[in-house]
Amino acid sequence: MDSAQTVSGGTKKGFRTLVFVALVVVASIWNSTVYGLFGLLGSPDGLLGTIVAALMMPLAAIGIALLGAAAYIGVPLLNPRVTLTAGPAPGHAGDLIQVSWTLEGSVDRIPRLSIVAEGVEEVSGGWRTLRHVFRRQQVFQTTEPSRIRSGSTTIEIPKNAIPSFLGRSHRLAWVIRLQCGSAHWPNVCQEIDFPVVP
Amino acid sequence: MAQLWIDFSNSRPHYEPGEVMTGTARWRSRETVGIAELHLLWTTHGKGEPETQVAAAVRFLNPQLDDERTFRIQLPQAPYSFSGRLFSLAWLARLTLNNGVPFHQEEIVISPTRKEIKLESL
Numbered sequence: 001m002d003s004a005q006t007v008s009g010g011t012k013k014g015f016r017t018l019v020f021v022a023l024v025v026v027a028s029i030w031n032s033t034v035y036g037l038f039g040l041l042g043s044p045d046g047l048l049g050t051i052v053a054a055l056m057m058p059l060a061a062i063g064i065a066l067l068g069a070a071a072y073i074g075v076p077l078l079n080p081r082v083t084l085t086a087g088p089a090p091g092h093a094g095d096l097i098q099v100s101w102t103l104e105g106s107v108d109r110i111p112r113l114s115i116v117a118e119g120v121e122e123v124s125g126g127w128r129t130l131r132h133v134f135r136r137q138q139v140f141q142t143t144e145p146s147r148i149r150s151g152s153t154t155i156e157i158p159k160n161a162i163p164s165f166l167g168r169s170h171r172l173a174w175v176i177r178l179q180c181g182s183a184h185w186p187n188v189c190q191e192i193d194f195p196v197v198p
Numbered sequence: 199m200a201q202l203w204i205d206f207s208n209s210r211p212h213y214e215p216g217e218v219m220t221g222t223a224r225w226r227s228r229e230t231v232g233i234a235e236l237h238l239l240w241t242t243h244g245k246g247e248p249e250t251q252v253a254a255a256v257r258f259l260n261p262q263l264d265d266e267r268t269f270r271i272q273l274p275q276a277p278y279s280f281s282g283r284l285f286s287l288a289w290l291a292r293l294t295l296n297n298g299v300p301f302h303q304e305e306i307v308i309s310p311t312r313k314e315i316k317l318e319s320l
Contacts (some may be wrong), residue, residue, distance in 0.1 A: 061215035119320060121282040130245055132283045134260045134317040162315055163276040166250045170285050172277075172317075198217055198275035 006087030007192050008098050009168045013077055027066035034059045080105035082190040084178050086155075090195035093161040097194065099140075100152040101178050110180040113148045116142040117155050122171040148180070157196060200227035202293045202302035204236070211291070211306040212313065215275045219306065223293050224266045234261035236269050237292045240277060244285030261295070262306065278309040282317035 034056065041052050080103040091097050099115055119135035140153040155176065165172040177191040206221040213219055223236050238254040253274050258267045280287050292303040309315050 041248040119317065121284045121317060123284050125246045130284055134282060135320050153229070158320060160320055161281060162278045162309075162320070165287065166252075167242060169246050170249055170287075172280070172282070172287075 006085050007089045007194055008083065008085040009039065013081070016073060016077060020034075020070060020077060023066060023070035023073060027063065027070055030066055031063040034063050078106060080107050080110065080180075082178060082180075084190045084192055084194060086194050087177050090164075090197045091157045092197060093157055094159045095157045097155050097157065098152055099155055099176055100150075101190075102150045103148060103180075107145070107149050112141065112143050112149055112181050113151075114138055114142075114179050114181070115153055115155075116177045116179060117157075118175045118177060119161070120173050120175055123174070124169050124171075157194075161196050163198050164193070200225055200229070200231075200295055200300050202295065202300060204291055204293050204302060204304045206291075206304070206306075208307050211304060213273050213296070213306065213308050214310055214312060215278065215308055216273060218270060219291070220268065220270045220273050221291075222266055222268050224292065225261075225295060226264045227295060228263070229296075230262040231263060231265070231295050233294075233296055234258040234265070234267070235294050236271075237294065238273070238289070239292060240287055240289050242285050242287050244282075246285060273308055278315055279307045280315040280317055286314075288314075 009096075038056060038060075041056075083102045085101070086097050086098070086099045088097065101113075101115070103110070103113075115138070117135075117137045117139055118133050121132050121134060123130045135158070139155050140151075142148060142151070157174070161174065162172070164174060170182075174194045174196050175191050176194050177189065180190055203224040204221060205224070206219065208219075208221075209222075211219070219238075223234070225231070225234065236256045237252050239250055239252045241250040242248055248249050254271050256269050256271060258265070261267075277287055279289055289306045290303045291306055292298065293300055294301040307314055
C-alpha cells in the first residue's frame with residue numbers, strides 16, 4: 001500500500017489529558033474547600049444546622065460531579081492507542097481498499113475488534129451536529145488477541161456509492177470505523193473519513 | 199415586471215455527470231436589462247442553514263428587453279443530486295436579470311442513473 005495515498009487517524013490523548021488534569025485540580029481545590037468549611041462550621045443543632053446543611057449540600061454535590069467528570073474523562077486515557085489507515089485514497093465506487101490497524105498499550109482487556117464501513121450524512125450548526133448513518137456494513141471481526149493488536153482487511157467501496165460531499169455545514173461521508181467492545185470497559189473507537197470521488 | 203423561461207433540449211432536465219446541458223433562455227422585460235445570466239448551482243435543503251454554490255455561469259451579452267438565447271453548459275462530475283433523512287442536495291438552473299431580481303429557476307437532476315439518489319437505497 002502506498003503510504004502517500006492513504007488516509008489515517010490516530011488516538012489523540014493530549015487535550016483529554018489536559019482536561020483530566022484540570023478537572024482533578026479543580027475538584028481537589030473545590031472539595032477540600034467545601035469539606036474544610038464543613039469542618040469549621042461543625043454541626044450546629046436546630047434551625048441553624050438545617051440552614052447550614054441546606055447551603056452545603058449543593059456545594060458538596062458540585063464537588064462529587066467534578067470528581068465524576070474527571071473519572072469520565074480519565075478512564076479512556078487508559079485505553080490503547082489506535083492507528084487506523086486506509087488506502088489507496090481517494091477511492092471510486094467499486095474499488096477495493098486496504099484497511100490496517102495497530103493498537104498499542106493495554107490491548108489485553110479488549111475482547112473483540114470489529115471494522116465497520118458506514119455511509120453517513122451530517123449537518124452541523126451552532127453547538128450540535130446531527131448525524132445519520134444511511135448504510136452500515138461490518139466488514140471484519142475478530143476475538144484473536146494477535147489480530148486485535150494489529151491486522152488488515154480489504155473493503156470494497158459499494159458499487160453504487162456516491163462521491164463524498166463537503167459543504168460548509170452539510171457533509172456526506174464514507175467512514176471506516178474501528179470498534180473494540182468490552183462489557184466492562186468504555187469502547188475504544190477510531191474512525192476515519194475515506195474520500196470517494198467520481 | 200418581467201417574464202423568464204428556461205427550455206431544455208432534453209425532454210426532462212435529467213443528466214449524467216459531465217454531460218453537456220443545452221437549451222434556451224428567454225425573457226420579456228419592461229425594464230432595461232443590463233445583465234442577463236444563467237447560473238448552474240447546487241443548493242441544500244432540510245436540516246441546517248441552506249447552502250448554495252454556483253458551479254457555472256453563462257452571461258448573455260447585450261441583452262434586449264425581449265430576448266431569447268441558447269446556452270450550453272458542461273455539467274460537473276459531482277456532487278450528485280441526492281436526498282437523505284437529514285438533508286438533500288438539488289441542482290438548479292437559474293436565469294436572472296439585473297443580478298438577481300427577477301429570476302426564474304428550474305430543478306435539474308445530475309446522477310449516473312439520471313434520477314435523484316435516495317441515500318437510504320444505497
